[in-house]
Amino acid sequence: xxxxxxxPGDFLGTSEEFIAGDGVxxxxxxxxxxxxxxxxxxxxxxxxxxKVGTPPLPKNGDIVIGRVEDIKESxxxxxxxxxxxxxxxxxxxxxxGIIHISNIKNSYVTNLQHEFAHEDIVRxxxxxxxxxxxxxxxxHLGVIKAICGRCKSGLVRRGNILVCEKCKRVEMRKIADDxxxxxx
Numbered sequence: 001x002x003x004x005x006x007x008p009g010d011f012l013g014t015s016e017e018f019i020a021g022d023g024v025x026x027x028x029x030x031x032x033x034x035x036x037x038x039x040x041x042x043x044x045x046x047x048x049x050x051k052v053g054t055p056p057l058p059k060n061g062d063i064v065i066g067r068v069e070d071i072k073e074s075x076x077x078x079x080x081x082x083x084x085x086x087x088x089x090x091x092x093x094x095x096x097g098i099i100h101i102s103n104i105k106n107s108y109v110t111n112l113q114h115e116f117a118h119e120d121i122v123r124x125x126x127x128x129x130x131x132x133x134x135x136x137x138x139x140h141l142g143v144i145k146a147i148c149g150r151c152k153s154g155l156v157r158r159g160n161i162l163v164c165e166k167c168k169r170v171e172m173r174k175i176a177d178d179x180x181x182x183x184x
Contacts, residue, residue, distance in 0.1 A: 005051065006033040012046055021047030022059075056086045058097075058126045063141070064134065066097060068120040074101045076116045078124065078134060095132055099124060103135040104174055105142075115174040121145040123176055142174040144182045156180065 006012065010033040012024060020026045023035045024046060033039075034057060037050040058064055063084040070077040076099040080091050099116075101109050109115060116122070120143045124134035136142045146155045148164035148171070155162035155171060157179045162171045176182075 004039045005037065006039055006048055007036050008033055012039060012048075017044075018046035019044050021045040023048030023050060055091055056083050058083055058091060058129050058132065060126055060129045062126045062129075063123060064091070064097065064126060065121065065123055065144075068116050068118055068122060069096060071112050071116060071118065074112070075099065076104075076112060078122060080132070084123070097124065097126070097132040097134045099134045099136055103127065103133070103137060106137055114172040116143065117146060117149055117171070117173070119147055120173065123182075136174055136176075139177045142176040142179075144176045144179055146171070146173055146179075 012031045012033060015026055015029045015031060018031055020031050023033065023037055024031050025034045031046060033048045035048050035050045037048040040047045040049050058080065064080045065082050065084060066078040066080040068076055069079045078097045078099060080097050083091060101112060104115050122136065123141050123144050124136050125138065125141055127133050127135045146162055147153065148155055148167060148169050150169050151164060151167045153164050153166040155164055157175060160175065162173055
């Protein structure tokens, strides 16, 4: 099967035959190509090496940048824009990631509205690529840019709070340690 070009959705084998590597996905024990490329088999690990400039797929451990799209009772929905280090390409999926209330920070969270707001730009770590579960527990993760809920001006960090210099509103967020220093 080496040097065979495949396209997304092509059946490559079963999980009894191979271990799923990069560029493939396992669906109920069947392994399929996730990208256009060449099949590579090494020590029972089957992968697809991209042959075209395909957008990256988030993997466990990747750091992603996205925009808060919705806030529910126990989850924050994030529209993922890019993978850190691969900002030149959007991600290969249009699905949204979620940050569960238990994965926001290392302390107890009672109200998601105090941690995130609509349109916030966040940096998060992928903890489950299949379900696109994200975490902002590390100090370098969290909100990296936010706007005022009242006047829509940019918020400025003052210690552990964010302040709108235009209307003087004070807001709380799960702020990344480099908030305001990130160029987006």
